[in-house]
Amino acid sequence: SFSRPNASDATLTRLREKDYSPFSGMCVTCLDGCPGYCEIGRSAIRGREYIYPQPYGKITAGSQKDYPVDFSHLNISGTCVGAYGVDPDPDVATFPKVNIETKIGGIKLRAPWFTTGLGSTFIARDNWEGVAIGSALFGTMVGIGENVCGVDPEAKFKNGYVIHSPEMERRVKLFKQWQKDGYGEIIVQENVEDSRLKVLEYVIDTLGVSFVEIKWGQGAKDIGGEIKLPAIEWAKTLKDRGYIVHPDPDDPVIQEIYRKGGIKEFERHSRLGMASLEGFLKRVQELRSKGAKYISLKTGAYRPRDLALALKCASEGKIDLLIVDGAGGGTGMSPWRMMNEWGVPTLYLESLVYKYAKILKEKGKYVPPIAIAGGFVLEDHIFKGLALGAPFVKLVAMGRSSLTAAMVGKTIGNLIKEGKTPQEYKKYGEDIQEIFSAVADLEKVYGEDWKRIPTGALGVYAYFDRLATGLKQFMAGVRKFSLEYIDRSDLICLTEEAAKVTGLPYVMDMDYEESMKILES
Template identity: 55%
Template sequence: MTFSRPNRSEATLTRNRTPKSISPFSGMCATCSVECAGLCDIGKSSYRGKEALYPQPFGAVTAASEKDYPIDYSHFNIMGGAVGAKGIEADSDKAIFPNVDTSIKISDIELDMPIVIAGMGSTNVAANHWEGMAVGAAISGIGIVIGENVVGMDPNSEIKNGRVVQAPNLARRIKDFQKYSEGKGFIAVQANVEDTRLGVQEWAIENCGVEVVEMKWGQGAKDIGGEVKLDSLDRALQLKRRGYVVLPDPEDPKVQEAHKNGAFKEFERHSRIGMVEEESFHARVAELRAAGAKYIFLKTGAYRPADLARALKFASDAKLDMLTIDGAGGGTGMSPWRMMNEWGVPSVELHSLAHQYASRLAAKGKHVPAMVFAGGFTLEDHIYKALSLGAPFVKAVGMSRAYVTASFVGNNVAQALKEGKLPSAYKTYGERADQIFITSAELKSRFGSDFDNLPASAIGVYTYTERLKQGLKQFMCGARQFSLDYITRDDIAALTKDAAAVSGITHIMDVDKDEAEKILG
């Protein structure tokens, strides 16, 4: 069987002329007709070229891999129990799911839920829904990371001698979180090659009171730098002057003429790939600490296992606070589509390797940073399984695409109310915001008159997080774990021999085998 569907996808708005008769590996129609207008990936590439590399419409959708990997988190089940309780008295009146504690500490940063909204950078999707995610993260007590290129992409940033001196967009993003923060959760500022050259993290520490910074090696959707589209020559020229790779070259008179004549409508801005070296890595960590960073994180992607080993070893030696490990297949929609599907180590395999490597370091008495697993997680069972697979090292999960959805749906509710055009999906619950959002009464009690100032998108994020919280509590209660510290790798079982072999998690038929034998006598 094939694990992916080449040559057509809803993500790229491409399809086959003969969808019931496809060559499995190439993805081409079994009979390719000279009369076809060019509906598939090959055909569209024949007239739109490199534009067809990306999910469409670019910047207006989020996208993630549709490749059906041989093993994923659905190949594990959570084990429940009927005996005792951990973290609470084994009393049926006390061991109830509302009493489960979902809070966790990363260093001395407390999270109300083990969730980090990871890497929301300069893309249109992230920018358009930032306020909802930032405010929602603050009132939910979870972490959020400002992703790469925010300063360089801000037309109003002021840069002198290659260093940022004013960054209004970055400052606003930080304030969106800080305004509503109640002491739990965190906001971090990430940096790639260009951000580091501009001094973005130092500026944020000095001017915005940022305490948390994140170094970035990559992500799960792609193994190259980030890209966005630019629809004006002036923007393309500005970003090239700021040090970005811009294609085609906006300074070339022939390119300028072609753009003016409509031969192409958009320039591409690309970021550089990093060059990881142990000495320079530790030097950068020292620079950040000297600049006043209180907590330092590292984000890495689905690179080959040797690079995962480097990430863990370097983070261990540098005594970093957190390491996020993002498995292949994730993304927020700005990555080349085939790359999103066909490169990197998938989440279960990558996370299993991370646990192996962390265990080796721990056995030697080495520092192991709090680990965060990411890679397409959306619901409470994913959270539990990731914490279990990576126990005791994994303290939280990274989520991005799901939180974009929660933010824009919250905003869609408000927009529908404003326009007086409520779809039936909302009307089912009422015709006012406080009827549609189930958490309204709780938030009104908590914020009083300030409730009306909460963005609807943030209420969407909060309400989604509350659903995840109760769902996680219910799973934990059933497994008799009343705080996150009690979750172990024995709390999940592999449903296939392959999943067991890859992860080291016990196969379902071997779970409790010895104990069952003792019980049976």
């Protein structure tokens, strides 16, 4: 079985026995009298609460399904011959010389990745400072996800449209205050409710946002976004703002159970979007007329024909970026089984992206820059993501890993300030300047102002620096000293099944003709 149902750390559930039935995930013997440690047992008492990873607001979650083929079935190629982008001279072709800067339209980026879609979940809100400032310092993009204005307790509305949102304003300003030399950009996303509230019109007109995004979906789920609400008053407010809220905070029975403590939280759900070519092109035109300079579309791990529609829309709309998010990545809140059991996994989806984009290109159609998302974390992942979709995939989009870097940076920073430096870091010193490697770079640029940078942002910057260094090393190994030289030939398929999925040659068939010419010459 590729899956492990009915028990997971994600839902704080486990089995009574070590032996279990592979398909059902149940203990091989289910005992009358067991208090119910598994998902079935917990659901028997708390019902739908156990659909979701826990505890909400403190964690991100990612699929644990072991797909038949994934990026581990690919290795990065290498060569000892020549160099692309620099002179083939050992004193010139060194890995620090690799250039990983790129551009999306007029937007300069110091690296080919960015953080996408940090929306209204509490964990995204609470760690936005670190991710936004860290991204700005490093010179890449960051995306504000769906529902931020709609769930802002302090937001103000007029005639059903948002006119003021302190939370959205905070998020935009944190990035812009630390943006340097014109690198990077902030993207604001809309879903169905955001569109009804005219969120993008608000951020363009009032906050000076130039890059906006239409969201069709994401890899972690094929329904609208969710959050949990701890207070019935907040639940009522969001219901009044047009959201789906469960249980119904206006139901007298629910109100009584809540008052007694039997209900601790409410779920807020977003609506399903209804995608079409005509509707998409109309919205793109509306946004451009409002002043949007850059427009992206984010789509999820939907069936292949929906991917084809996304590419068609992106092409005809002449948009600036298409983000394709595969199954297997993560989220701040999605149904746990859905996260594991729906959608096209990233490797398969990107292989289709390449195939479909190539068809459009051969027809003379416009193909926008494409970003691939869905479980990318480290430098080898980034290289593989860029190479598999080359020349169409220009960026890798991440979410959970950027949040992790921000959270750890924040946590360790707080411990240092409290005089509780973890033992593994004491060998570097006792203060933030000594322990956080990012300070050495940032102090050169900002002087004493580096002390204003939150440690969450130091964590993101250092994590991105590690990715940049690792990516440069891989690129030097394939002798590609600039991103435009990366192509599909830089990957090796370790299994015949991976070769079938990706269209790349199996390792035992790779370079056969060239090898024979060398041997027979």
